[in-house]
Amino acid sequence: MLDPLQIIRLVEDNMRAHGLPFPAPRESLYSWAKPLNLPEKGSPMIYTGGLYQLTPYIVSVVESLSKTEDLRLTSMAFRASRLLSALGLSGLVVRPKADVASYIERVLRSIVELLREAGVKVAYAYEDDMYSGVILYDLGLDSLFKENAVKVYRALKSRGAEVIITVDPHTTHIMRSVYPKYVEGYDLKVKSYLEVLAETGFKVERRDRGDIVIHDPCLYARFESIIEQPRTLLGNAGFKVLEPRRSGRMTYCCGGPIEGLAPKIAKTIAKTRLSELAEKPGVIVTMCPICYANLKAVSDEKVEIEDIALLLRG
């Protein structure tokens, strides 16, 4: 267990300094889309909220922080914040995990290409693709979350967004089900790209691409009722979708949401889930960067894990 107050301060300080929860360059959020030259205004608009792009940074923050996790943290240590000075968290320099970073770029570009193939032309706000505030909400930093949400909403509206297309379950949930409670007059229509693709009847003319084991992300399955869409899309792309023991509405968490505070518990949960997914043959498919990173971190070379966008794109 890490000291929650340190994490809270780290996130707060970084948000105030440059609008991102971790020390990462602003550009890291939109550089993936530079070569695509998407229109910078209009609707529907892709809104990533930054979760995919921040994942390589989160992975390295967690890696450096978890070195202190095993020290026995008594209430004294928490209060005196000895670790804070030992680690120099405020001046923490974070190098993104390079392999994860390039993977994520490929995922995001594939999503845009998939939408294009399905006949959906999207705009993208580049500098105004701001961080959604998922972590602020999860840490209970409500006033900062609200402040940020209002900014995000205004920026998207100023770019002409009416419908936003989200790319991960956390951002989908926060934009669709949480923002309306915090932002007055909120009127954005929010859809996950998986919903958009499924609505268009998107199909890839390929057959017999083998077995895959589906890992439903908690927020899609239980909070946003996105369960059938990925199955239909994967089926249409020639895969045989296998269900793990716990799937759909009763899917099992990858442990990711607490990796920042309790990496050891998060990894224990990830192992439990991974071994369950590996009971079936086939590539494990994820739809969330946090699931991807967390399951990947506890797997060996024998297990193949792939983001749904890359599988659909094939």
Next chain:
Amino acid sequence: MTLKFEAWKAFEDIYDVLGNQEFQEALKRASTNNQAKVAKLLHERPELLGFAEEVRDLKRRSIEALGELIGKAMESLERAAAKPYYAGTAEEARTLIGKIIGSGKRIVMSKSMAATEIGLRSYLESLGNEVWETDLGEFLIQLEGSKPMHAIAPAVHMTREKASTLVAEKIKVQISRGSVEETVSAVRRFLRDKITTADVGISGANALAADTGAIVLVENESNIRLVTSTPPVHVAVVPVDKIVPTLVDAFKVAIVQAAYAGLYPPTYINIIAGPSSTADIEQVRVYGAQGPRELHVILLDNGRLKASRDPALKEQLYCIRCGRCQFECPVWVHTANTWGGPTYGGPMGIVWTAITLDPVEAGKLSYLCLGCGRCDEACPMNINISRELRHLKTLATQALRRS
């Protein structure tokens, strides 16, 4: 004696049990078995889903009218010749019970989370009484000197090997290591004598009917039957959120609780509406026939009435303590109630800790919540537990930032 709790200590315990193979193994066996058992049961008996829906509805109505129901229950209990008391706090409840029981008594208890919540066992011991838990799991907890690790299965963290060794050592009997049968029968022999000679029996309640003052208790072991009917005095500690309008409602609560705990049909359902009595001679009612002469009912508030007016925590009062949310939680299945306060743990238990003890410390515990919503999905009362936990996080975060 005031109960205090600091979340950081719980975090230390959590990290200890993470590395404890035996603990992890016991929990894995129990949660896997229980998940499968309940899933099968609900599949085979879809009528239970209908019952759960009825209970959801009646619990909502009950909590809406909680203040009124407490008054009604007090009146009905008086009519039933029981002695009702309202205890605003844990301390008041302890003092009341201490006055009823006094010192130098032998006391037997059936598992009651409410009794643990008010620290009853150690309080009664401090007054110079001898106190025994009679539920097997709770008895193991008493011997181990720990706290209940699950709402229904307090010793869920113990393997058969651990349980048999513990009992053999503590009550000084011969048991083959790992023999569940021998453990159970040794405990039965040991406790039987305590129960038959006890001065007071203490129980909790699954539900209390406001219309009749009847207490409903569900069980498999039959220890509740013995504890509530053998000694001359019965004291029941009933949290006020367990009050429902009618006896039929109370019965339904017990059925649903048992089913979602994986025990259906339960072996026994007890209905206790007043002390034991007879009017067989000339139709003159005399109390204390074969059962207790006195029945004292402590209606325990301890933060509940206040919570019933708090939109962020109110839903937890619909809880029937089936323990489903614990067995289904990805964090809890590795920590059991070490992730919790002194009495309640896991998803529901953190909210109960907030209601009955300390919202900010409970909020710190909730930092370990994944927000994954499996508890919400599993809960027969459809309580939005993960939303409550996130609310508690905001309280902890505010407090930490001020510190």
